[in-house]
Amino acid sequence: MKKALITGITGQDGSYLTELLLEKGYEVHGTIRRASSFNTKRIDHLFEDPKIGNKKLFLHHSDLTDSSNLNRLIEKIKPDEIYNLGAQSHVQVSFDVPEYTAEVDAIGTLRILDAIKESKINTRFYQASTSELFGGMPGTAPQSEKTPFYPRSPYGAAKLYAYWITVNYREAYGLFACNGILFNHESERRGETFVTRKITRAVGAILAGKQDRLTLGNLDSIRDWGHAQDYVEGMWRILQQDKPQDFVLATGETHTVKEFVELSFKFAGIDIVWKGSGVDEKGYCKKRGRLYVDVSPKYFRPTEVDLLHGDPTKAERELGWKRHVSFEELVKRMVVSDCLENGIKL
Numbered sequence: 001m002k003k004a005l006i007t008g009i010t011g012q013d014g015s016y017l018t019e020l021l022l023e024k025g026y027e028v029h030g031t032i033r034r035a036s037s038f039n040t041k042r043i044d045h046l047f048e049d050p051k052i053g054n055k056k057l058f059l060h061h062s063d064l065t066d067s068s069n070l071n072r073l074i075e076k077i078k079p080d081e082i083y084n085l086g087a088q089s090h091v092q093v094s095f096d097v098p099e100y101t102a103e104v105d106a107i108g109t110l111r112i113l114d115a116i117k118e119s120k121i122n123t124r125f126y127q128a129s130t131s132e133l134f135g136g137m138p139g140t141a142p143q144s145e146k147t148p149f150y151p152r153s154p155y156g157a158a159k160l161y162a163y164w165i166t167v168n169y170r171e172a173y174g175l176f177a178c179n180g181i182l183f184n185h186e187s188e189r190r191g192e193t194f195v196t197r198k199i200t201r202a203v204g205a206i207l208a209g210k211q212d213r214l215t216l217g218n219l220d221s222i223r224d225w226g227h228a229q230d231y232v233e234g235m236w237r238i239l240q241q242d243k244p245q246d247f248v249l250a251t252g253e254t255h256t257v258k259e260f261v262e263l264s265f266k267f268a269g270i271d272i273v274w275k276g277s278g279v280d281e282k283g284y285c286k287k288r289g290r291l292y293v294d295v296s297p298k299y300f301r302p303t304e305v306d307l308l309h310g311d312p313t314k315a316e317r318e319l320g321w322k323r324h325v326s327f328e329e330l331v332k333r334m335v336v337s338d339c340l341e342n343g344i345k346l
C-alpha cells in the first residue's frame, strides 16, 4: 500500500486529493494546525467510514514554520509521495502579512525539501505552484511552462521561491520533485473569501433574505477557472511520471469576475443590469430594481494580476489530463450548493 503525506489536508484541494488517494488505495497522512475552533470540516466525513477513519487516514499536528516537526514526520511516516499544499493562499491577505506568507509558502517548501534530502527517503514531492507566478508579464497569454514569471504580490513572490527551490533540489540532489503550476480552481468547498465562493454564498444568502448586497473589488480581472476535483487528479498524475517535470494545469478558457457574477445570479433567477463604470459601477436586480452588487476600493489590490489564461497542452499530451467540469457547470454546482446551505433548492 502506498503512503502519501499531504500538507494542507484541511484546505479545498487537500480534501479532494485525500478522497482521490483513498479511492486509489493509499494510506493518507495529513498535517493539521492547532486552532481555537474545529478546522477539519472538509475531511470530517471521511472519518465516518469505519474502513477509513484511523485505519487509512491519519492526522498529525504540524506547521510549515516548524522544521523539527516536519523532519520527524517525514522520518516516521516515510511517505512514498508528499503533496505540499499547505500555504497562506490568499493573495490579498499576503499584502497584509508578507513576512508570514514568505515564511510558510517559500521557506516552508524549503523545509520539506531539505527534510527529504537529509532523511534520504525515496519519496516523490509535489509543489503547489500557481499561475500567480506569471502575474503581470504583458502579452504572454496563454501562459505555459515556458512563459517567464513576473509575480505581483508577496504571495506570488513567495511561491516563486518555492518553485525554484523545488527545481533546484531536483537538479542538485536528484530529488523526484515537481511543480504543478495550477490556474484558479474552485468548488463547493472553496474558501469563503475567494471571489467565486464569495459570490455564490451571497447568491444563496440574498435568496434567503439574509443579505441584501454583495460588495466586490475589480470586476474586470480575467481568470481561467476550473473545478478542484479535476485538478487534484492532475497533481496525482504529475507524480506518476517516469521522470520529474513541471506542468501547467488550466482549462484554456477565460472569464471576467463580472461574468462569474452574472452567471451566478442568472442560475438563481436574478438578472443583473450593470450601471455606471469603474468603482461607481453598480448592479441592479432588474425585477425589483434593488441594488445587489457594488464595488469598493477595499477589495482592490495594490498590484493586480489582470489576466490569467493557461495553456494546458503539455499536461494534456504527456499526462493524458483533461478538465471535465465546464465553467457553466462549475458556477452552477457552487450556486446550487450555497443555495442548499440556506435551505433553498434550485
Ligand code: NDP
Binding pocket: 007, 008, 009, 010, 011, 012, 013, 014, 031, 032, 033, 035, 039, 062, 063, 064, 065, 084, 085, 086, 087, 088, 089, 090, 104, 128, 129, 130, 131, 181, 182, 183, 184, 185, 186, 191
Ligand atoms: P486553502 O487555502 O483552501 O488551503 C490551504 C491549506 O494550507 C489549509 O489546510 C491550511 O490550514 C494550510 N495552512 C495554512 N497555513 C499553514 C501553515 N503555516 N502550516 C501548515 N499548513 C498551513 O488552499 P487551496 O486548497 O485552494 O490550495 C492548495 C494549495 O494550492 C495552496 O498552496 C495554494 O497556494 C495553491 N494553489 C491554489 C490554487 C487554487 O486556485 N485553489 C491555484 C494554484 C495554487 P487551515 O485549514 O488550518 O487554515
Ligand code: GDR
Binding pocket: 089, 090, 091, 092, 129, 130, 131, 132, 182, 183, 184, 185, 193, 194, 195, 196, 198, 215, 216, 217, 218, 219, 221, 222, 223, 257, 299, 300, 301, 304, 305
Ligand atoms: P486569486 O483569487 O487572487 O486569483 O488567487 P481570488 O478569488 O482571491 O481573486 C480573483 C480575482 O477576483 C478579484 N476580486 C476579488 N477577489 C476577492 N478575493 N474578493 C473580492 O471581493 C474581489 N473582487 C474582485 C481579485 O482582485 C482577483 O483579480 C487564487 C488563490 O487560490 C491562490 O492561492 C492561487 O494561487 C491563485 O488563485 C491561482
